Amino acid sequence: MATLIEAEAASGGADITQRPLNRRNVRETIVRYRWLLLLMLPGITYFVLFRFWPMYGAQIAWRDYIPFLGIEGSEWVGWKHFEDFFTNPDFPRLLGNTLILAALSLFIAFPLTIVMALLLNELRLNILKRTVQTLVYVPHFLSWTVVVSLTGLLFAIGNGPLWTGVNDLLGTDINFLTDPAWFRPLIVLQDVWKNTGWGTIIFLAALASVDQEQYEAAIIDGAGRWQRVWHITLPSIRSTIIVLLILQTGQILNTGFEQIYLMSNPLNRTVADVFDTYVYFVGIQQGSYSYATAVGLAKAIVGVILIFGTNWIAKRFNQQGIF
């Protein structure tokens, strides 16, 4: 692949007038890299079929889509659905809820994965390290349905062990499952419990590649454990952290439909409604496909802007971006 890019750069990059990218050059390039190109074919087919072809259907955001009439048969309505969404009285609430949950996951769950990776990395006893690592992965493989059911059992009003424990401790009578004030803490707790272990994988891989000699040198210079972490370990995985952070911001509005949908009920809905549940509710349950598509598109566009924004900021601070 590297050679292909170099070849392109050489033929059409610096000076276009001197070496025009004419038809012959293109043909030559194709012939030259035909096997590589053929190898790409399944990948390209996949993207065309499952990523680009569905975009054709996104046009229903500008139509009043009725399934029976088909996409082409449905009437164009312009920006109506977008306007409806942005002027909807629910919009500020949905945006607020989505952003708060995203921020919590970005500022609590994400740093915790790094902390966990660093802690695991400091474990000297290899067998212990492996065991702990495996154990913290396990929750990741449980579905949200199971996690939410477990939460339901633990916090069940009247007899849930955690319900009893926490309320005894605080001397209160809180119903964690329906109290809006407890919705976000529970969501973050579940997220941390389920995903932190799994999230450490990539950081542990990055940590494994840190040059051990640096540590040895630092020990000789008298650096303590904390200093080694601060001056060697963290800088070494900085680019990994930034790349993951950028990717994470792109996902910021994807708050995880399943978890929130399963955790919401009429009493906490004011804080639980997010874009994802709203799209499901309006699009699938109510059958307003066009409106839901418009909401989904708006969300996707914000995601793209966020990715470019963070990437730009990362570059401004002389860090590697992802593109």
Next chain:
Amino acid sequence: MTPRKRLRAPLAILTVTGLALTAACTSGGDDPDGGDGGDSAGGDALSSLSIMAPYFAAVPPEEDDLIDQALSELTGVDLTVQWVPNTDYGERTNVVLAGDDIPDVMVMGKTPAFVQTAEAGGFWELTDYLNSGDYPNLVSENPEVQEATSVNGHVYGVYRARDVIRHCIILRADWLENLGLEQPETVEELYEVARAFTEDDPDGNGADDTYGFINPAWPGSIGSGSPYDAIELWHGAGNVWLEDGGELVPSFTTDEWMEAVEYERDLVQNGYTNPDYATMDPATWNEPFLNGEGGIIVDVQSRAPQLVELFREQDPENAENYVALVGQPEGPHGTFAMPTAGYSNFLAIPRSSVETEEQLEQVLQVLNDMNSTEAQILLNNGIEGDNFTVEDGYAVYNEDRQDFTDQVSGAWAQLGTNVAGYDAYSTQPATPYDEELAQLRLDLQAEDLENAVFNPAASLASETYQSSGTQLDTLISDARLQFVAGQIDEAGLQDVIDRWHSQGGDQVIAELNELYSELG
């Protein structure tokens, strides 16, 4: 040369597959335009009929099971049923309608998506066909119910008939007796029973471990037959809509409704209801009743024999002493009984799969045949001589074939519409007590039917309601529960109702009233 040659074959396959996939996708995308009946291939008589239907059991019937075979023979076409778990059914219909592979017959509810599709011509209008007299088994024995299934005067489906009265109050009979209480006949008495069940130690164990009402988290919003809806109707708030001086008014804007939600709030705030009323899984509704935690269930009558059966497993000797069944109570403003819609969804025929009038008539003929007495028995009882036999006009089930029987009543019965009356066998009551209970249910149905309050807007489809009705309804049902839980006060509840008005509710009222005056 050789390595190249070796490469060629798999690559060729890859290329061809890629092309084929693209082609398949393209033709699929163009398909929704079809279905106008002009296709030459589309006009042939149907040799098979595909039906989409929900099932309630853990597993659906097997393809081509005994009932399928018998029905296919009876109707003369090969039936294939796409069974979908009931919990996913609503969503699945929306997805299926948006796709290309639409079955010939679908069990549909009057959802916004259905109304929208039907009004755009996606389903056959059956009004004239059903009135033609060609399909005697599809002639409704209850024209009001048929009207309620219609959309602004157009019938788009053969409805699945249900008892008009199903709501009742189920109480722990032994608790009533322990406390020396009478069965409640008014909502005040019901409140008193709930209080006594909570505070007066009805099980006599000396511990404060019981409550009155058992309310699960209700899956639907307002007007979906929840215990809350029933209590509001008993108070005279009407059934979703209320006619007041020729005008349709939403029930939750009435003073009676406010009175009823205060009644509900007091029940919850005083602890006369299970504490997890907002999150309890409705599938576990029976458990607190059986365990002796709670003593009042407001639900359909058929839950009573179900409970008796469960008690029988626990305590065969005294099973008959646990369950009391009471009709719907008198409210402070008169006696009002909660009816069902009289139907539960209907069988609708999509135009994209059944393209010509000849085919439609053929499908209707099949549905007519599926409502014959013989077919009803197949759908509801099973196969005579195999899983049941008939004694004194009752079905007696073969215990060795219980799995099959469960499958029948869990799935195939969903295809029985019984519009012209239910002709299959009832299950033989196991004991004289069961027979008594069955008779009591019939008596209560007759009694409550006289006071039934129907939704006057049942057949009207307002445009605004189609597009945002689910949101509007949820606004109210959420606020109701928040009020009951003490999260918001009366002013807060009124705020939500005001929001309902401004977010489209006023339009819904205007549109419905216009339709109401047009259709008379």
